[in-house]
Amino acid sequence: MRVKPFRNEPFTDFSKKSNLVKQEKAIAHVKKQLGKTYEMIVGGKKLRSKGRTVSYNPSNKDEVIAKFHKGTKEIANKAIVTAYKKFDEWKLVPAEKRASYLFKASNIVRKRRFEINAWMILETGKNYLEADADTAEAIDFMEFYGREMLRYASKQPITPLKGEKNELVYLPLGVGVTVPPWNFPFAILVGMTSAAVVTGNTVVLKPSSDSPMMGKIFYDVMQETGLPDGVINFLPGSGGEVGDTLVGHPKTRFVSFTGSMEVGTHIYELASRVQPGQIWLKRVVAEMGGKDCIIVDNETNLTEAAKGVAVSAFGFQGQKCSACSRVIVDKRVYSKFVSRLKTEVEKITVGPGEENYAMGAVINEAAQKSILKYIQIGKKEGKLLTGGRKAKGNGYFIEPTVIKDIKPTDRLAQEEIFGPVLAVIKSNNYEQSLKIANNTIYGLTGAVYTRNRNKINAAKKHLLIGNLYFNRKCTGALVGSQPFGGFNMSGTDSKAGGRDYLLLFLQAQTLSEKV
Numbered sequence: 191m192r193v194k195p196f197r198n199e200p201f202t203d204f205s206k207k208s209n210l211v212k213q214e215k216a217i218a219h220v221k222k223q224l225g226k227t228y229e230m231i232v233g234g235k236k237l238r239s240k241g242r243t244v245s246y247n248p249s250n251k252d253e254v255i256a257k258f259h260k261g262t263k264e265i266a267n268k269a270i271v272t273a274y275k276k277f278d279e280w281k282l283v284p285a286e287k288r289a290s291y292l293f294k295a296s297n298i299v300r301k302r303r304f305e306i307n308a309w310m311i312l313e314t315g316k317n318y319l320e321a322d323a324d325t326a327e328a329i330d331f332m333e334f335y336g337r338e339m340l341r342y343a344s345k346q347p348i349t350p351l352k353g354e355k356n357e358l359v360y361l362p363l364g365v366g367v368t369v370p371p372w373n374f375p376f377a378i379l380v381g382m383t384s385a386a387v388v389t390g391n392t393v394v395l396k397p398s399s400d401s402p403m404m405g406k407i408f409y410d411v412m413q414e415t416g417l418p419d420g421v422i423n424f425l426p427g428s429g430g431e432v433g434d435t436l437v438g439h440p441k442t443r444f445v446s447f448t449g450s451m452e453v454g455t456h457i458y459e460l461a462s463r464v465q466p467g468q469i470w471l472k473r474v475v476a477e478m479g480g481k482d483c484i485i486v487d488n489e490t491n492l493t494e495a496a497k498g499v500a501v502s503a504f505g506f507q508g509q510k511c512s513a514c515s516r517v518i519v520d521k522r523v524y525s526k527f528v529s530r531l532k533t534e535v536e537k538i539t540v541g542p543g544e545e546n547y548a549m550g551a552v553i554n555e556a557a558q559k560s561i562l563k564y565i566q567i568g569k570k571e572g573k574l575l576t577g578g579r580k581a582k583g584n585g586y587f588i589e590p591t592v593i594k595d596i597k598p599t600d601r602l603a604q605e606e607i608f609g610p611v612l613a614v615i616k617s618n619n620y621e622q623s624l625k626i627a628n629n630t631i632y633g634l635t636g637a638v639y640t641r642n643r644n645k646i647n648a649a650k651k652h653l654l655i656g657n658l659y660f661n662r663k664c665t666g667a668l669v670g671s672q673p674f675g676g677f678n679m680s681g682t683d684s685k686a687g688g689r690d691y692l693l694l695f696l697q698a699q700t701l702s703e704k705v
Contacts, residue, residue, distance in 0.1 A: 234419025261427025362390030480634030
């Protein structure tokens, strides 16, 4: 199979009125479909249950997006057994054929792009550009992983040995459980699931309870490609009942998870226990968030730094694992930077994603309460610069909040908040800034603003950060160019969107024949 070299999918230009109109029409179209009830799907068969998972619009908390029949332990066990049986067939399908399903799916997503954006805008509170970038990244994952599978399926380089014919081939693992997050509800879900499928594994997909519709959309897209029943099984449900059952099942071979450290470490522990009848050690791929920082040196353009920090901290309401939640500023420029940061942040407008405000609602009521609690803690630890309150609207809106004069060991500087709250920390010098940056249990993303090349080189040597950027924002990693994943409690450094990622879903076999 010959394919063109990989290129990232361009974002939609919403400065063009024609694109704005298309997105508005798509939202209006999707609104006519809200409130429907959908079944679980196992082995291509629709299943029902007594319980329901209900998805709401965080920008309008009374608006039901969709209802889903809720998985049970019994159905979770059935899903694993079904996927396990299907694996015997799917693993034998040639890599070129498996990759072709992803290429077909990416084209379907391109055609449905504004519609998929619309569902995301309504279900998770993203604005137009954030949703569109999410959809574009989903396309990137499918295109990239399809090509990567072709590379892994080709003849692998191996040292010749006289008198023997030696080969190295990659085999799929088995049945996988994918547990994606709600914050990149389409891109990460698509990336995790498509990587598992294209490598020859079968999957039980348990979408986030806050964004199950995005999982249903992807399932439907893959069905449209002609993907055989049972390769992907769609199973909404609670983490405690369905999630634990799927992870603990002896036929589960691997778990791919993105979410909080608390849930991720629980999955890691549960998967490590060898169950009766289990004949392998389960593999866990986990991305668990961060306490990301941006260092602002005294030798930099403060206006550009302030803009970069504001975008990094408050894009999608700060609900990105890559979002800047700490900015560490040299004391020589601290006052000037804080002033410029305040100006940038107060330009941010807050309102419903469907009306394309710069910042929308946080995902649910529990998140809003937790974030507001952290703001109160921050007010005691430091000084409120701007924001700090709920914003108007019938949703879970919070003003973009900046709290200055936070100490490196304060709770606001150490604990993941996952919302629009930024801690400003003063450092004595660049060396201390580097030490403060490393002073958390996480190591996902970060950035440094400086014109000094020696300081950039020092950061490269000393910052334990999986995705480190210079003189730009710390969000927005692109598939292929910036493989994504972090260190320490940020996860297993999976490097999604990189050349090593598919290895996590494969096992290598050496074949030697005497000649």
